[in-house]
Amino acid sequence: MAERDYYEILGISRTASQDEIQRAYRRLARRYHPDVNKDPEAEERFKDITEAYNVLRDPETRRRYDAFGPEFRQVPPDVDPETWAGARRARAGAGRAGAGGGWSAGFGSFGDIDLEDLFGGWFTGGRGFGPVRGPDQEAELVLSVEEAYRGGRRSIMIPRASGSRRYDVTIPPGVTEGQRIRLAGQGGQGIDGGPPGDLYLIVRLASHPRYRVDGRDLYVDLPLAPWEAALGTTVPVETPGGEAKVRVPPGTSTGRRLRLRGRGLRSPRGEAGDLYAEVKIAVPAELTPEERRLWEELAATSAFDPRRTS
Missing domain, CATH: 2.60.260.20 (Urease metallochaperone UreE, N-terminal domain)
Known part of the structure; x- marks a missing residue:
């Protein structure tokens, strides 16, 4: 995923309240939803808006995004934000020094920071942070009002990098617009043996002739x-x-x-x-x-x- 600032996508400040986040999402969704905006770029814009909203509306997910930026899904849960920021600066500095030939110690040390001691071997062999959980992924699940009301089973096809894949989904009765249905372990693949992430289906209610x-x-x-x-x-x-x-x-x-x-x-x-x-x-x-x-x-x-x- 390209580095996109979710606050900029929604047009809000980084100190925005939950109510402001919701209002911004509703305003933009009404403008760019594919059902009302037939511009070819509207659908992609709507996906960006939905992704930003789903991250920022959840206080815990928003906290991790604020702390780790676009990489927040890949960062292990027990990593301290300041430690992570220091490691990124060290890696960036190492890359610059290595390119210029001014530093040959590899990732073992950088200035006063001993990365091997700091991260307990995570940088050994240039593997990054060792086993890292895969990223969570999202896809839309369009339901009729009747399906949302009664719930049930639904078979859906979702495009993946390796080809489309079929999922059998249990829809809880009473799901609403924007609600997320979690498919555990069906997200992106982990790194260095890490577990896969989860796949979240974002509920969208189709327009209805009656309701x-x-x-x-x-x-x-x-x-x-x-x-x-x-x-x-x-x-x-x-x-x-x-x-x-x-x-x-x-x-x-x-x-x-x-x-x-x-x-x-x-x-x-x-x-x-x-x-x-x-x-x-x-x-x-x-x-x-x-x-x-x-x-x-x-x-x-x-x-x-x-x-x-x-």
Whole structure:
């Protein structure tokens, strides 16, 4: 991976709060998501944005990134940041000195730093830090709202350097946009006998003809006839978990949200999200003579003025 500054990618300072990181990601994701931006470069930009967000949103991962930079995934967990920085400076200095012929002691010493003593033989033979765990890797997993709701098994193909590979993935019920599913040991290969890293599948929810998703909450349009909205009624609403009934109070207007508690996306821990049915009052495109007569009678009888604000 080329050295890219995750803070610059998100357009935030290195002291940004978690809320600022999330806001920056949402703003950029809305702009560069391939579903809304058809520019050929948008997809790669969106991947960079997602990668930066996934690193910086986790406090522990962010701490390691701040300490070790782009190499944070390759650094053993027990290495002190100052020690690592000193080793990098020593290696860089050794390379410069060796190129100029001014230092021939190899990696055994550098100035007042004895690397062999400092790192317990990790530099022996020029092997770097000895057995090093492989890097974690990421790929996107696009799910429908129904798949995210119910979970289950899914077989996916992921391009790898050695060729595409098939994975059988268990999807937990109630996964949400941006959630990561970990496939242990399926990431990059280790160095000098080190274990492989992990593969993280980043959940992306595909656009849906019915549902709009906000976290675990779902939104759907609820078309009503004028008399249903005026008189009140009970109507069926499709949810990912099956049909539910929603009560429409008398005098309901377009734009009102009727909540079905717990009918959104499930949660493995805590409460499920809610489903909000947004009222859209629909009128007939064509009227029969009798319907027209009744509408005209209502218009002549009613004192209701929808443009009166008080």
